[in-house]
Amino acid sequence: QMLDPVEHMAAPAAARVGDTLADVDTPSLILDLDAFEDNLRMMQALAERHGVALRPHAKAHKCPEIALRQIALGAQGICCQKVSEALPFVAAGVRDIHISNEVVGAPKLDLLARLARQARISVCVDHPSAAQALSAALAQAGASAGVLIEIDVGQKRCGVQRPEDAVALARVLASLPNLEFLGLQAYHGGLQHKRSIGQRRRGAEKAARQVRRYLRAFAQAGMSCPVVTGGGTGSALFDAAGQVYTEIQAGSYPFMDADYARLDWGDALSLRHSLFLLGTVMSTPTPERAIVDVGLKSTSAESGLPRPVAGKGLHCVAINDEHLILKADHARDRPSLGFKLSLIPGHCDPTFNLHDSIVAVRGDKVEAIWDISARGLSR
Ligand code: PLP
Numbered sequence: 001q002m003l004d005p006v007e008h009m010a011a012p013a014a015a016r017v018g019d020t021l022a023d024v025d026t027p028s029l030i031l032d033l034d035a036f037e038d039n040l041r042m043m044q045a046l047a048e049r050h051g052v053a054l055r056p057h058a059k060a061h062k063c064p065e066i067a068l069r070q071i072a073l074g075a076q077g078i079c080c081q082k083v084s085e086a087l088p089f090v091a092a093g094v095r096d097i098h099i100s101n102e103v104v105g106a107p108k109l110d111l112l113a114r115l116a117r118q119a120r121i122s123v124c125v126d127h128p129s130a131a132q133a134l135s136a137a138l139a140q141a142g143a144s145a146g147v148l149i150e151i152d153v154g155q156k157r158c159g160v161q162r163p164e165d166a167v168a169l170a171r172v173l174a175s176l177p178n179l180e181f182l183g184l185q186a187y188h189g190g191l192q193h194k195r196s197i198g199q200r201r202r203g204a205e206k207a208a209r210q211v212r213r214y215l216r217a218f219a220q221a222g223m224s225c226p227v228v229t230g231g232g233t234g235s236a237l238f239d240a241a242g243q244v245y246t247e248i249q250a251g252s253y254p255f256m257d258a259d260y261a262r263l264d265w266g267d268a269l270s271l272r273h274s275l276f277l278l279g280t281v282m283s284t285p286t287p288e289r290a291i292v293d294v295g296l297k298s299t300s301a302e303s304g305l306p307r308p309v310a311g312k313g314l315h316c317v318a319i320n321d322e323h324l325i326l327k328a329d330h331a332r333d334r335p336s337l338g339f340k341l342s343l344i345p346g347h348c349d350p351t352f353n354l355h356d357s358i359v360a361v362r363g364d365k366v367e368a369i370w371d372i373s374a375r376g377l378s379r
């Protein structure tokens with residue numbers, strides 16, 4: 001008898017181009033291309049309407065195919081949050097990457113310097129010793145990079161605390177070889193998920209006033225500060241219009257996760273859900289309970305449980321490593337064994353990081369399968 005030796009058995013692909021959605025194995029991450037492309041165009045149009053650059057944050061998706069589409073529509077380049085995260089994007093041909101974060105330690109600085117030989121790289125700095133270490137690593141590799149001084153505009157995370165410190169740091173940068181001072185990063189993460197649109201507007205205006213204080217200090221010192229980068233999906237509307245940002249870093253906007261969908265948006269930015277988890281009902285132990293195979297290894301849950309797309313009267317009540325527990329209001333609302341269910345993930349960034357690939361569908365036909373190549377690259 002011929003045996004199929006297990007060492008030659010690869011896990012079958014979850015989907016193939018041309019499959020229908022119902023054929024896709026689960027759990028899988030699904031991208032609705034029509035909604036995704038609408039979202040890409042909407043944010044690009046918002047940026048262009050206000051004459052600011054769009055530099056989408058790729059930490060949201062970690063997928064070079066997605067970044068290349070954002071750039072093809074007019075994005076200036078991308079942001080990455082980590083140096084290693086930038087690797088697959090450079091390999092895929094992205095040539096302008098801002099590391100929107102502080103980078104500390106020789107292995108990271110050496111890698112950054114090597115990337116800077118192949119692509120235009122910029123990075124955040126908020127301390128003179130970090131600037132010196134960066135300059136030394138770049139000089140060693142014979143490369144140069146742009147530098148944005150990160151300023152704290154209210155998030156109370158990283159960043160310089162006072163305008164005079166930013167000016168002093170810019171003077172240090174000017175004295176160091178292989179660095180080019182480009183301007184400021186002013187990102188306010190605490191603002192992005194405030195539910196009320198008025199609260200986000202007032203928060204964005206307050207952050208913009210902080211940025212202006214810094215810009216005045218630079219002007220008084222006779223130093224130019226051409227770039228102001230920042231902003232996320234929740235504040236993009238106000239940052240783009242506010243006259244201080246030259247570049248918007250929104251990341252989540254192509255996907256509209258359940259966390260962002262809880263916000264009030266008004267009618268200015270009507271982003272659509274494009275990102276879904278496909279799961280299978282694997283057990284129906286009671287008339288009102290269904291168990292789906294989408295656990296914490298397929299979706300993040302720190303910003304809320306995923307939300308079933310269809311089915312009124314059906315709620316996610318708990319999640320375990322490999323199980324999602326759904327409760328139906330009535331037995332008639334409970335999906336049956338084997339049913340494939342679409343869910344909207346709570347938070348796009350950590351959810352992408354759990355998947356090797358994303359199944360891109362047009363209607364219910366699989367059009368492409370894209371590698372999430374930067375998945376797990378968090379150094
Ligand atoms: N810029 C920075 C520095 C961030 O940390 C983030 C997200 O956390 C973003 C931009 C993008 O924000 P969002 O995904 O909410 O659009």
Ligand code: MN
Pocket residue numbers: 252347348349
């Ligand atoms: Mn996020």
